Amino acid sequence: QKEVEQNSGPLSVPEGAIASLNCTYSDRGSQSFFWYRQYSGKSPELIMFIYSNGDKEDGRFTAQLNKASQYVSLLIRDSQPSDSATYLCAVNGGNYQLIWGAGTKLIIKP
Protein backbone atom coordinates (compact mmCIF):
# COMPACT_ATOMS: atom_id res chain seq x y z
CA GLN A 1 0.00 0.00 0.00
CA LYS A 2 1.55 3.27 -1.13
CA GLU A 3 1.23 5.95 1.52
CA VAL A 4 1.89 9.62 2.06
CA GLU A 5 2.10 10.83 5.65
CA GLN A 6 1.65 14.35 6.97
CA ASN A 7 1.27 15.72 10.48
CA SER A 8 -2.35 16.88 10.68
CA GLY A 9 -1.46 19.86 12.89
CA PRO A 10 -2.57 22.46 13.47
CA LEU A 11 0.81 24.05 13.04
CA SER A 12 0.80 27.54 14.53
CA VAL A 13 3.41 30.01 13.28
CA PRO A 14 3.82 33.74 14.09
CA GLU A 15 3.39 36.18 11.25
CA GLY A 16 6.68 36.88 9.53
CA ALA A 17 8.29 33.60 10.62
CA ILE A 18 9.15 30.56 8.49
CA ALA A 19 6.54 27.81 8.31
CA SER A 20 7.94 24.33 7.71
CA LEU A 21 5.66 21.57 6.46
CA ASN A 22 6.82 18.00 6.04
CA CYS A 23 5.66 14.94 4.16
CA THR A 24 7.02 11.40 3.94
CA TYR A 25 6.18 8.84 1.29
CA SER A 26 6.54 5.09 1.04
CA ASP A 27 7.11 4.43 -2.68
CA ARG A 28 10.79 4.73 -3.58
CA GLY A 29 9.85 4.77 -7.25
CA SER A 30 7.92 8.05 -7.03
CA GLN A 31 9.23 10.66 -9.44
CA SER A 32 7.09 13.74 -8.96
CA PHE A 33 5.92 15.56 -5.86
CA PHE A 34 3.34 18.27 -5.35
CA TRP A 35 2.19 20.74 -2.73
CA TYR A 36 -1.37 22.01 -2.81
CA ARG A 37 -2.99 24.67 -0.66
CA GLN A 38 -6.63 24.33 0.30
CA TYR A 39 -8.56 27.10 1.97
CA SER A 40 -11.57 26.09 4.03
CA GLY A 41 -14.52 25.33 1.76
CA LYS A 42 -12.45 25.68 -1.40
CA SER A 43 -10.73 23.31 -3.82
CA PRO A 44 -7.03 22.39 -3.73
CA GLU A 45 -4.74 24.78 -5.56
CA LEU A 46 -1.33 23.70 -6.87
CA ILE A 47 1.44 25.88 -5.42
CA MET A 48 4.65 23.91 -6.00
CA PHE A 49 5.91 20.81 -7.73
CA ILE A 50 9.35 19.24 -7.65
CA TYR A 51 10.90 16.38 -9.59
CA SER A 52 14.60 16.45 -8.67
CA ASN A 53 16.50 16.13 -5.41
CA GLY A 54 17.31 19.43 -3.77
CA ASP A 55 15.47 22.72 -3.44
CA LYS A 56 13.11 24.57 -5.70
CA GLU A 57 12.18 28.16 -4.92
CA ASP A 58 9.20 30.18 -6.08
CA GLY A 59 8.74 33.50 -4.36
CA ARG A 60 8.22 32.91 -0.63
CA PHE A 61 7.85 29.16 -1.15
CA THR A 62 10.64 26.58 -1.23
CA ALA A 63 10.07 22.89 -1.85
CA GLN A 64 12.77 20.49 -0.70
CA LEU A 65 13.07 16.89 -1.89
CA ASN A 66 15.22 14.15 -0.39
CA LYS A 67 14.60 10.91 -2.26
CA ALA A 68 17.08 8.90 -0.18
CA SER A 69 15.14 9.70 2.99
CA GLN A 70 11.81 9.75 1.18
CA TYR A 71 10.59 13.10 2.37
CA VAL A 72 9.51 16.33 0.81
CA SER A 73 9.15 19.64 2.63
CA LEU A 74 7.57 23.00 1.98
CA LEU A 75 8.99 26.15 3.54
CA ILE A 76 7.00 29.36 3.58
CA ARG A 77 9.10 32.42 4.36
CA ASP A 78 7.70 35.65 5.81
CA SER A 79 4.44 33.88 6.67
CA GLN A 80 1.28 35.93 6.23
CA PRO A 81 -2.20 35.42 7.71
CA SER A 82 -3.37 34.68 4.15
CA ASP A 83 -1.12 31.59 4.22
CA SER A 84 -3.44 30.03 6.82
CA ALA A 85 -4.85 26.97 5.08
CA THR A 86 -4.50 23.22 4.86
CA TYR A 87 -1.49 22.09 2.84
CA LEU A 88 -1.77 18.81 0.97
CA CYS A 89 1.22 16.78 -0.14
CA ALA A 90 0.77 14.52 -3.17
CA VAL A 91 3.13 12.02 -4.75
CA ASN A 92 2.95 10.37 -8.14
CA GLY A 93 1.97 6.78 -7.41
CA GLY A 94 2.10 5.38 -10.92
CA ASN A 95 -0.89 4.22 -12.97
CA TYR A 96 -1.65 7.90 -13.66
CA GLN A 97 -2.59 8.46 -10.03
CA LEU A 98 -1.51 10.75 -7.24
CA ILE A 99 -1.25 9.47 -3.68
CA TRP A 100 -2.45 12.14 -1.26
CA GLY A 101 -1.60 12.95 2.32
CA ALA A 102 -4.42 14.00 4.64
CA GLY A 103 -3.00 17.51 4.92
CA THR A 104 -1.46 19.78 7.53
CA LYS A 105 -3.51 22.68 8.86
CA LEU A 106 -1.37 25.80 9.10
CA ILE A 107 -2.38 28.79 11.22
CA ILE A 108 -0.44 32.05 10.93
CA LYS A 109 -0.92 34.19 14.03
CA PRO A 110 -0.84 37.99 13.51
Place this chain on the structure above:
Amino acid sequence: NAGVTQTPKFQVLKTGQSMTLQCAQDMNHNSMYWYRQDPGMGLRLIYYSASEGTTDKGEVPNGYNVSRLNKREFSLRLESAAPSQTSVYFCASSELADYNEQFFGPGTRLTVL
Protein backbone atom coordinates in the same frame (compact mmCIF):
# COMPACT_ATOMS: atom_id res chain seq x y z
CA ASN B 1 -10.33 30.34 -19.67
CA ALA B 2 -12.66 28.93 -17.05
CA GLY B 3 -10.31 26.04 -16.18
CA VAL B 4 -12.26 23.18 -14.62
CA THR B 5 -15.96 23.72 -14.02
CA GLN B 6 -18.37 21.52 -12.06
CA THR B 7 -22.14 21.46 -11.75
CA PRO B 8 -24.02 21.55 -9.51
CA LYS B 9 -22.27 23.32 -6.61
CA PHE B 10 -24.63 21.89 -4.00
CA GLN B 11 -27.06 18.97 -4.03
CA VAL B 12 -29.27 17.24 -1.49
CA LEU B 13 -30.54 13.76 -2.33
CA LYS B 14 -32.69 11.22 -0.59
CA THR B 15 -31.39 7.68 -0.15
CA GLY B 16 -31.91 5.71 -3.34
CA GLN B 17 -32.10 8.70 -5.67
CA SER B 18 -29.73 8.99 -8.59
CA MET B 19 -27.83 11.93 -10.00
CA THR B 20 -24.99 12.87 -12.32
CA LEU B 21 -22.22 15.31 -11.47
CA GLN B 22 -20.86 17.14 -14.47
CA CYS B 23 -17.29 18.27 -15.06
CA ALA B 24 -15.73 20.09 -17.99
CA GLN B 25 -12.27 21.52 -18.66
CA ASP B 26 -11.14 23.96 -21.32
CA MET B 27 -7.37 23.44 -20.98
CA ASN B 28 -7.15 20.70 -23.60
CA HIS B 29 -5.99 18.27 -20.93
CA ASN B 30 -5.82 14.58 -21.66
CA SER B 31 -6.50 13.19 -18.20
CA MET B 32 -9.42 13.75 -15.85
CA TYR B 33 -10.19 12.57 -12.32
CA TRP B 34 -13.00 12.34 -9.79
CA TYR B 35 -12.20 12.56 -6.07
CA ARG B 36 -14.18 12.67 -2.89
CA GLN B 37 -13.04 14.46 0.24
CA ASP B 38 -14.43 13.71 3.67
CA PRO B 39 -13.68 15.71 6.84
CA GLY B 40 -10.24 14.94 8.26
CA MET B 41 -9.33 12.75 5.32
CA GLY B 42 -7.29 13.28 2.25
CA LEU B 43 -8.56 13.15 -1.27
CA ARG B 44 -9.65 9.69 -2.38
CA LEU B 45 -9.72 8.83 -6.05
CA ILE B 46 -13.01 7.42 -7.29
CA TYR B 47 -12.37 7.03 -11.03
CA TYR B 48 -10.02 8.50 -13.55
CA SER B 49 -9.66 8.77 -17.30
CA ALA B 50 -6.06 8.80 -18.49
CA SER B 51 -7.14 9.77 -22.01
CA GLU B 52 -10.28 10.20 -24.04
CA GLY B 53 -12.01 6.85 -24.44
CA THR B 54 -10.55 5.22 -21.33
CA THR B 55 -11.73 5.05 -17.72
CA ASP B 56 -10.34 3.18 -14.74
CA LYS B 57 -11.27 2.57 -11.13
CA GLY B 58 -9.51 4.39 -8.36
CA GLU B 59 -9.41 3.69 -4.64
CA VAL B 60 -13.16 3.95 -3.88
CA PRO B 61 -15.22 3.17 -7.03
CA ASN B 62 -18.11 1.26 -5.47
CA GLY B 63 -21.47 2.94 -5.95
CA TYR B 64 -20.26 5.18 -8.79
CA ASN B 65 -20.01 5.11 -12.56
CA VAL B 66 -18.28 7.49 -14.93
CA SER B 67 -18.44 8.54 -18.56
CA ARG B 68 -15.73 10.32 -20.50
CA LEU B 69 -18.08 11.99 -22.94
CA ASN B 70 -15.32 13.66 -24.98
CA LYS B 71 -11.94 15.22 -24.29
CA ARG B 72 -13.51 18.09 -22.34
CA GLU B 73 -16.17 16.36 -20.27
CA PHE B 74 -16.10 13.67 -17.57
CA SER B 75 -19.26 12.88 -15.60
CA LEU B 76 -19.79 10.96 -12.37
CA ARG B 77 -23.05 9.11 -11.72
CA LEU B 78 -24.50 7.88 -8.47
CA GLU B 79 -27.11 5.27 -9.38
CA SER B 80 -28.62 4.79 -5.93
CA ALA B 81 -27.33 7.31 -3.44
CA ALA B 82 -26.48 6.26 0.11
CA PRO B 83 -25.74 8.40 3.20
CA SER B 84 -22.13 7.15 3.05
CA GLN B 85 -21.78 9.08 -0.20
CA THR B 86 -22.28 12.39 1.57
CA SER B 87 -19.08 14.20 0.72
CA VAL B 88 -17.45 16.93 -1.31
CA TYR B 89 -16.68 15.81 -4.85
CA PHE B 90 -13.87 17.33 -6.85
CA CYS B 91 -13.10 16.93 -10.51
CA ALA B 92 -9.53 17.51 -11.69
CA SER B 93 -7.62 17.43 -14.94
CA SER B 94 -4.00 17.17 -16.00
CA GLU B 95 -2.26 17.68 -19.32
CA LEU B 96 -0.16 14.55 -19.17
CA ALA B 97 -0.94 11.71 -16.81
CA ASP B 98 2.75 10.89 -16.30
CA TYR B 99 3.72 14.02 -14.36
CA ASN B 100 0.25 14.60 -13.10
CA GLU B 101 0.06 18.28 -12.22
CA GLN B 102 -3.64 18.27 -11.52
CA PHE B 103 -5.95 21.26 -11.57
CA PHE B 104 -9.18 21.18 -9.63
CA GLY B 105 -12.72 22.36 -10.13
CA PRO B 106 -14.62 24.18 -7.35
CA GLY B 107 -16.32 21.04 -6.05
CA THR B 108 -19.85 19.75 -5.47
CA ARG B 109 -21.13 19.47 -1.92
CA LEU B 110 -23.45 16.48 -1.82
CA THR B 111 -25.67 15.50 1.10
CA VAL B 112 -27.59 12.23 1.06
CA LEU B 113 -30.39 12.01 3.61
